[in-house]
Amino acid sequence: MSKMFDEAAYLARRAANEAKLTDAGVYGPQMEHDACGVGFVAARDGKPNRAVVDAAIEALQAIWHRGAVDADGMTGDGAGIHIEIPRDFFIEHIGRTGHDDDGGRLAVGMVFLPRADLAAQERCRCIVEREILAVGHYIYGWRQVPVDIRALGAKAKATRPEIEQIMFSMPADMDAVAAERELYLVRRRIEKAVLQHMITDFYICSMSSRSIIYKGMFLAEQVTAFFPDLLDPRFISSFAIYHQRYSTNTMPTWRLAQPFRVLAHNGEINTIRGNQNWMSCHEDRMASDLFGADIEDLKPLIASGSSDSAALDAVFELLGHGGRNLPMVKTMMIPEAIDVSGDSPRAKLYAYCNSVMEPWDGPAAIAAYADGWVVAGLDRNGLRPLRYVVTHDGLVIAGSETGMVVVPDTNIAERGRLGPGQMIGVNLAEGRLYKDDELKDALSKRRDWGKWVANAKPMSALLASSSGKPTAPLAPLDLRRRQLMAGWTMEDMELVLQPMAQTGKEAIGSMGDDAPLAVLSDRYRGLHHFFRQNFSQVTNPPIDSLRERHVMSLRTRLGNLGNILDEAPEQCDHLLLDSPVLTVPEWDALCRYLGDKAHVIDCSFDNDGTDQALTDALSRIQAEAEEAVRSGCEHVMLSDRNVSETRAPIPMILATGAVHSYLVRQQLRTFTSVNVASGECLDVHHFAVLIGVGATTVNAYVAEAAIAERHGRGLLAGLELADAVANFVKAVEEGLLKIMSKMGISIIASYRGGYNFEALGLSRSLVAEYFPPMSSRISGLGLKGIASRVIAMHDKAYASDVVHLPVGGFFRFRKSGERHAFDGQMIHAMQHACDTGSFESWKKYSELVNAQGPINLRDLMAFKPAADPIEIDRVESITNIRKRLVSPGISLGALSPEAHETLSIAMNRIGAKSDSGEGGEDPARFSLRENGDNPSSAIKQIASGRFGVTAEYLNNCEEIEIKVAQGAKPGEGGQLPGIKVNSLIARLRHSTPGVTLISPPPHHDIYSIEDLAQLIYDLKQINPDAKVCVKLVASTGIGTIAAGVAKAKADTILVSGHGGGTGASPQSSIKYAGLPWEMGLSEVHQVLSMNDLRNKVVLRTDGGLKTGRDVVMAAMLGADEYGIGTSSLIAMGCIMVRQCHSNTCPVGVCTQRDDLRAKFEGTPEKVVQLFTHLAEEVREILASLGFASLQEVIGRTDLLTQVSRGDAALDDLDLNPILVRADGEGELVSSRDAARTEVPDTLDAQIVVDAKLALENGSKMQLSYNIENTQRAIGTRLSSHIVRRFGMTGLREGHVSVRLRGSAGQSLGAFATQGLRLDVIGDANDYVGKGLSGGMIVVRPSAAVGFVASENTIIGNTVLYGATSGKLFAAGQAGERLCVRNSGATAVVEGSGSNACEYMTGGMVAILGEVGSNFGAGMTGGMAFVYDEAGTFMDRVNPETLTIARLQHPHWQQVLRDLVAEHAAETESLLAARILNQWNKAMPNFWQIVPNEIVPILDMPLTEDDDLSKSA
């Protein structure tokens, strides 16, 4: 930056932009996400020493790559360190203030004061002093902390606070714990008092007599430069917690730098909304002798605007001061995944914890200090890495990576890692290190938890003992009327209900949602249509609810919630349900059992034809609920069963929200459960909404009656009625898990009342009243509108004695049903225009489109010309415009090879880009056809399944797209039904023919924003030219996520809308998740502009774009490039049969059947014609608006105007939040033609130079280097050179051998190709051999280490993720998810964490030691061997898809023996040598694990018996 940074101007512009965007709901501090590197160093003996502090500072300097740098290149996202107060140091400063050491307990407060406003600064000082003096302590004075602002970036400098320390003295005889508790109260009082003075830029980092926190907005390596204090040798400590932050946003927020008062957190709390809501409920009943009346000073516990980590810290702090020790607090708040119905003492401990409060769920590695404990711990999924080293000289060093503190090999006593839910702790007072088992055993023994939790009564007991008259079944006509009233159709019955009852699964559908948004529909749409499911992307991962089911639970406690500070048996007096879904008999049993403790509230109202009736009814049920709870009822039962000819139903979502929010406001919610019997509830989404807005349990009695009715008609063949209902419940439960997992939430208790939705089209005031924490940006339907719709449906249901359900048309077009963006006429018109090339015909088509009723938000807008029209000749060329068009990712597999190639050829012909989708591409397509056509997709997609992703694939493209989420089903992975996996598809995907492929919801190497940065880094290494694109789906908060993505050095950000297509997906996902791209795109564009990041990336959008008008509108909303998916299929002949998942596409577009592929009539010409028409239409529009190029209108929302506010019955429909504009730093400059954003060089820059001979003339070479953990993706760039020069198999194994000594950074050998051998002596971090493409990696400890290699951790998490070929040998244990999605590589390790071999489809793995839980989940290909000396394997394996047996056939015994021998030879492993030495004794300890699917197709049978029977 040549010009001077104008601090004042920056702050003013930033403030104005923030205010503008916050008003429009596009931005809010709560939307920010962060993640980071974290860790602690502790003296094992608990004695303070300088080495601890030095190690922590060293560690901070070795995790810079996990943080982010702002656009100014200097401002970090924050870093800090938490250590003991060095008394000597401060006593010296006290002396300078003219005081003597009074021998008291020295306390220091580290305070951020307002810097610019001196008056405010002084007021803050007064408040601080006042509150300290109020409790009778003696103040020494203030010390201005010396800082060097040269260490700050411009923005951090502009926003920096005045940093001071207040030093004061407490009575020396005061109990340490009591002193800290008192300081906690003092701090809270100060904070509240300052807020009352309307001062917001005041913050206390720490105020303690034990420890102090130095933190700020600098890069981690600048910590000592900024705070020279830390260099003072008197700074000694028995522990140090350190943290480096990576924030998605770039407004330097000093207070959000970590560590916080207790903990430092790497990850994201997915359940934060639910947790915060419940915490405010818990506050009502919170009481403790330790606080007495002072407890009121603590409320509200969680300050508004807190980050998730800050909120987590606040509760940690409370529970700690409330009497629980740090390990117990961690156990309670971040429990491990365990079946709490088990009998082990540990299960009982967790059962107790569960009944006290909801877990705080989400990726979390924490390091915490409180009350003499230093603890590090992980979340239940182990979604963040945590490695540790114990040294011979008494240090325990734990952190996000191994190698952050360099420890000589000879000093290492142990190298370990934490598994899911585990923790490690040092009790500083005792001077003792505790491992996970020791900590939890101790906690388990503290009380007789088993006896306590036995107080809980299970549902099964209720059902067994229940007797009485069951609820009468609904009469047939009554049932029909209720169905009709709920807006149900035949389609719902056939397409939604039937599959659930018949198969226990949700139905699968295909293609995108092209029906109108609920708020734009002219038909009755249930209230659940207005709730869009939230989902995780980038900053936190969804959970794989299919393969990591064991971490999830729907267990529901029924009963009032107690005092969370208490620890008493009564806390366990609950009813225990396995799930929140109740059947009618269960509901009956519940009502009978609860008797007077339950109060039924009638949720119907007299239909007098007025709107007021509904409003009154809502007030009535709220009052009834309050009355019931105040008179001692513990269960509120909301039911709309009472509807009749005169009484209409209150939509139960509204009733539930009204009662829940009202009880919360009245501080009564924790005293009761809220149970809902809803006649309208049918699909899983509806259940999810009810629970999400506060229902404890849900009973869908009309759905159940409909099942009974169908059963009576013989439509559920082969099923007893009870089984059919059970199937339905199972489908709902699986669906709930899926919906929760999209948010990364494991436990229903943390989902309940979490409002994990975005209201789309609901009135703002309605949402504020009944669904308070949700946002509803564009407003819409209010109470009045709801009332009139409900009444109309009620009238209709009783208008006649003959009641037919309408045929439907929501999922598939029906003339009498919902409108669809593509109808028959339009399809034909468009195809005609593309077949004939007639622009006139195209215009006819686009007139049809424009004449439609509104379907999308953009349909409510029109262009507002800013200038006179110009001649069309002056507008840029078709060729130019076409280059901005993209055919978005549709996999080969979903598409037939013909259709897939046709798209690529067409896009290449016009210099535009096609996207391969996730499914690989035949290498034959990487060279030109004879006629010059290029059938290779310009964009290669890399998605969570990593199907067909090889070094070669990644090197044959201009751009690599990381698909984080997909518009049709954000939060879920792609699906390819087994029926479409023929031999070609299976070959390209390295999977087994005929086996359904469902990609994992998360990328297992992106659990967090810094992980994404790492993947981008890896991809930029494996392809030195390609740009990297990150595909996101529109959601609230996507703007800040995109800011984080831009900081991760992505070149392109794709914002997909909910209308995007899919080859196969659950129907409810297609319909109810994700937002329109208009909202997402606008938010991304604005937030990037605000953060001066917009010019660094290309913005692309897709999801239902059809015409030139759509393209221009997308441009005005901020997009540079535009994806046209469904339309490009239609141009090739697709007629929207919507049977892509059935493999029966009659036009050969979406099928793999040879006979149907033969029907394909698409041609590149037709596709080219489509894009030509689009471009021509864009030119026309631009000319009419007076612009000569698309570039000129990008981001120009001022050229758009809202022309319709929707239906008259709506409160309002306000698109202003989409049209708001933030001011950027300067002119918008397109980065489309700019070079890609480069990432720092890795060691390979040197290796490539040194390997010149090998790369030039193929000579064999051996190289050698020392390495550190900051050197990442070693071998990847070299592999790119190899594959480009020699191809995938051109060099022989080990042709270029690279020897490395030290701790390798993440992604060691990512995408390494055949010919490269990496030999590490030391250890390695996460993602070793990611996408391995034929290379060989060997990791082994130095011969100098004193430990037993096989008992220690040598490689990190997620090793060989997506590997397709190659070998890995590691002499030591691996972390979690070893070989996840491996589809061809061979590996030998000596132990592994949980989820090893998850969803493997190929390759061979031998594990010569213990494995963690959930081994082999979803494995459908390849083979594994596990050496099970301890006999634990069968408890750890997930046997669902597997055949598990001892090795019986000599062939396989020999295969294994050869593998172990190779391992021994490569690594000099002592364990392997021992096994080989005693082979016959060891062999019986091995298990052979083979997926059922491939047993019949193995070359050799598993047993000799089979051999005989085959040959016979």
Add this chain to the structure above:
Amino acid sequence: MSSKMLKFVSTAKAMPDKRSAAARVADFDEIYGDFNASDAETQASRCSQCGVPFCQVNCPLHNNIPDWLMLTAEGRMQEAYELSSQTNNFPEICGRICPQDRLCEGSCVIEKGFQSVTIGAVEKHITETAFAEGWVKPAAPRIERAESVAIIGAGPAGLAAAEMLRHQGYQVHVYDRYDRVGGLLIYGIPGFKLEKSVVERRGKVLADGGVQFHLGVDIGTDISFAALRDKHTAVLIATGVYKARDFSAPGSGLDGVVPALDYLTASNRKSLGDDVAAFDSGALDAAGKDVVVIGGGDTAMDCVRTAIRQNAKSVSCLYRRDRANMPGSQREVQNAEEEGVIFKWLSAPQAFLGDGTVRAVQAQRIHLGQPDATGRQVPEVIEGSSHEMPADMVIKALGFDPEDLPKMFGHDGLDVTRWGTVKIDWDTMMTSEDGVFAAGDIVRGASLVVWGVRDGRDAARAIDNWINAAVAAPKTAGASR
């Protein structure tokens, strides 16, 4: 989604058995058999269950075809019937006589490559099953309304409207100048396409449901139009179009040159057992004659095939365009050819020759020229191609025009178009007269039965709306229930 569907990839199309040409020309019975239950299920299961069902899109009634095909495939016949009858009052009739190859089946997405689903045959099967099982019930309105509606014309449009209005509880009076219910269904369409018992069965269902028929009543003669209006709350004109379009060539006044409808009516009456003098005299009987039928529409097809069944000596069809450009159903042409009809494509009559009685048709050959503005190729006479075709009987099947309704009704206030059709506002289906509605061919000109049904349904809805709005007392809460 039912696993029973999408079987087109493995199951071939099959129609119900069609009687052999030799057998079927011997009588006037329908030529197609019925599916048995299992064949119907199998054929229905071929449906692709499209996301955009073009069969429905291109059906004038927008029948929910994929849905009742699915129900049929699953053996859920009663539900299939309920659904099918919700959008169509006479599915058993449409199933028989709709030109499916130009509508639903012609639009079926598997038509190309797999041959379409046999939609019409399944539709017929569904309703025949319903009749056999007793599921077809007369209207039984929940409340009887005082308002009455007069419907002029007992054809498809009138009957459809009548039934819909009865469901709403209106008193429905249908007036027709003929002596039977059905209009063209009974007298126009030959029995080999639609057996008369099928139409009579429908008439009975309506009568049992309380529709009151006044047959043999001519409006304007037997009752004045004004009287009708006084007597009823609303009037629906659904008279159809009956005036034969003529051909002004020399000799068109000769004996033996007859209009199609006269010819078909005589034949149908005869089949129904009536005494028909003109037939018995031989004037409208083709037996032993060389018959030439002029025209290429469905009526022409009905005429040629009737003539075959009357034992004509020869039957030829003269049409000035070619096979691909004819308006009639290709399926009917095929049936006619099988039965022995000779088609003279690209031929136009020039004159009818004879002395008092026709003996021959003088015809010319035609060449199809460049397309005109409508996109159809213009027929051009090939000079010097005149030739004679022997003919004892010439049937003019050139289409129908409306009669002069204002004159017939003695009511000038009724606005008509320049083609003579009754002018309506398509949104309200109302004519220029308040409370007088019109539907069917008299509005749109000669068209398909299925369009008549559609218009009748639309008219019934419009009449209901109008009566509720204009006549009924303002709605108060609860009163409507």
